[in-house]
Amino acid sequence: MVSSATDCDVLIIGAGISGIDAAYRVQEQCPELSYRIVEARERIGGTWDLFRYPGVRSDSDFFTLAFPFHPWRGENSIVDGDEILDYLDEVLTTYGIDKHISYRTRVVGADWSGGDARWTVKTVIDGGEQQIRARFVIVCTGYYDYEQPYDAQIPGRERFTGQIIHPQFWPQDFEPDGKRIAVIGSGATAVTLVPSLVKLGARVTMVQRTPSFILAEPRKDPVAGLLRSKLAPARAHQIMRVKNTALQWGLYQACRRAPKTMRKLLRSGAISGTGSETLVDTHFNPPYNPWDQRLCIAPGGDLFKALKDGGAQIVTGNIRTITEGGIELADGTTVSADVIVTATGLSISLLGKIALTVDGEPVNGADTVVFRGAMLSGVPNFAFCVGYINLSFTVRADMTARLVTRILKRLSGHDRSVVVPVYTGPHPDRPFLDMQSGYLRRGAALMPRSADDYPWTMAQNVVRDSWHTNRADLDDGLVWTKPRVTSG
Template identity: 45%
Template sequence: MAIEHFDVLIVGAGLSGIGAAYHLKRDCPKKTYAILEARAAIGGTWDLFRYPGIRSDSDMYTLGYAFKPWREAKAIADGPSILNYVRETAAEHGIDRNIRYGHKVRRASWSSETATWTVEAEHDGKTVKVTCNFLSMCSGYYNYEAGYTPDFPGIERFKGRIVHPQLWPEDLDYAGKTVVVIGSGATAVTLAPEMAKTAGHVTMLQRSPTYVVSRPAEDGVANWLRAKLPGKLAYDITRAKNVLFQMLFFNIARKKPEKTKERLLGLVRDHLGPDYDIETHFTPRYNPWDQRLCLVPDADLFASIKAGKTSVVTDHIETFTETGLKLTSGQSLDADIIVTATGLRMQLLGEMEVLVDGRKIAPHETTSYKGMMFSDVPNLSSTFGYTNASWTLKADLTAEYMCRLLNYMDRTGTRICTPRLPEGEMEIEPWLDFSSGYVQRALKILPRQGAKTPWKVHQNYAKDLVALRYGKVDDGVMEFSKVKAVTKAKVAA
């Protein structure tokens, strides 16, 4: 059977993959493409996660696509609404017809002789091969099959039920039950107040606090603008407003960490009152934005704490017991259900094996180019969003730049684009300057970044906007070439 060939192959049919396909259709309408999706459904994260209260931790005016206005009243949207938004986008533009479900990509092999990638995917227990000229990786940043759970002592002793949010069971009935949620990140602060609505009591057990910020679920300015202006114009203004606010807040936090910290903790104190132990439970040891802030819509976590439905305990686990947890302080927590909201397992390129002309590429030995390509790896882009802003802001720019590259190669008659590190020494840094556990655990598998542009990974939308939308494509670093005939050495008789 003949191997199918496409101009562009996109891996992943989530928020990023659907966005990349839209940009291809708009900016490179003559290019053929297909999307390989490992799962049986569209939506990525927003189809996978089914835990109670699942929602965005960014506003939808920036997490939404630049080209498709978010029209619902809630800016902090629930998972099903976001999934519907992604599916609607795919259907509106005919993208859903180009998705191949149940195709788990295992390997991609580049040939400079033919200027093509041969992609091997597992489908129905068999290996399917597809070739393409350009490979767009939109497979997310974490392992979909399992989340991260530490090796808790005595975990096998617990007689109740243990659940990880990434694999939420449909049959879990927690009404009237005593629940312990282990964790302090975005998932934990979402789960605790939502489960507390029907649970007997929920305790959020954390080793150390996270900065938690309340924000209205609805954006009043956005809703007012939508009532007064055409939908796209209102959306664009709101998006610009929110991007500028995010950048301003991040820069202030970096320049004046102590004042920012004081302000954030003051807001928590306003919600919980002067008698609550903010110092123990809501005062992190790190500065704001050394890790991502946790967003709670309409102060729901704080309201649940004040109502006595949710408690926060800051301590370490000594061991699981038959009935719950014993903590290092000597305190015991009884539980019917324990939820391990202990994080994700990061991975890059879906743990796909990458070979370039037969040489295996280890991503951690490469250097990131413009936060979206890898040194010495031709015709491959990878979508990875911001740590300090909405994922889709960078995803949109990455897709735009991919299209600029493709169109430039068409104009110049070239077929290969390869980021090349300059000769000589360049200071190398970790790809992500972030102290979150899931990032620190993954640094050994992530690429490096350089100290100078275009090898520097800017966590800055304005800088990336200038570089990716308006910067030169032929920047002296990207090497463009045509396919050259490979002459094989003659073997002496």
């Protein structure tokens, strides 16, 4: 498929979990195609290379976060960040994917030419500009802004005499031991940081505006040990992956269908972990239902234990201001601190801030409609990957990669070289990642839209989504053509 006017058949942007998954599926299903991965950072890992704060770990079990084609052999089910990077390195070298990666290569723009059916991708490498020509582009940059996290605009920051740290830019020489640390936030990052900082000798106060639901899960899954003792690693991994996907799906469905019952169960678990009904009803009793926002995991109940043992405290309320010596809440409560950690959330950045154009016309993501969670209406020979919100990212990433390779096989095996999703219905208003979490609400205006039915949607329901995606009719919503003019 590659020609003298093309550097590669398939360009994959991003070497995190989804980029590695896409590369594996391309070389597995389309060995006749050349591919290249470009990565803006100096190493693989994406999110897991970006975040280096204490205790950083998977926020779901690793049997589902790991790849289905490479078994996880580690002891734990909830896995620390350095173990995740080691696993990804192992996958790269095992399958030879590392030979296809260019590091420190930031993509800043991509223009599709209908005349020769190719993308011209503009990159910056060590300060110099370079172009890459490709027939198909897959963007695997996730949906976080790696350079600029969300700024909650808390007043009084300039008055604080101590140190303010955002978890996205954690200083590696920081020593928490003996320090009074206020962690602002109630999401997954704060839930991870608080017990980790306590273990490192800090006195920690968790300052939250709105409580979150917290579910304690064991770090190790005893079923994994049993299966590994009886079965080959690949088979044991496959069963664990199916089991845990089903459990996560079941938990989500139970929360959506029986929120009162699940609220009671989550409350009961929190009381068991903290030993205090008052503390739970005050600080772990959100005004929304379970899974209206993301459910946070506490491995081994570590956050509950930190609160119960007194290493950490928690306060709930609106912040009035940061003061010279800490934080003042609207009700007058003060929190003294030497260090403030602003775990206040992330910013959305779909498609890695790439300036996307089709024959010179800019593409505005919000003007497009998502095709099966993997392509954009009106954008030819282009795919992107975003994982589930209510399940491990990789479950959806691998589903997307397998769908895209089906499309690539058809492109390379027939006398067609262009495929474009064409949406003809009324433009929908709903963003395709539709949940009440703060970072998703803030980024809703940037997102592609989602209709109610397939192929123009991506459900946060792995059973429904996998049924429609894995059995997708590639003539439903996709238009296959030859280039207008043949060149090169």
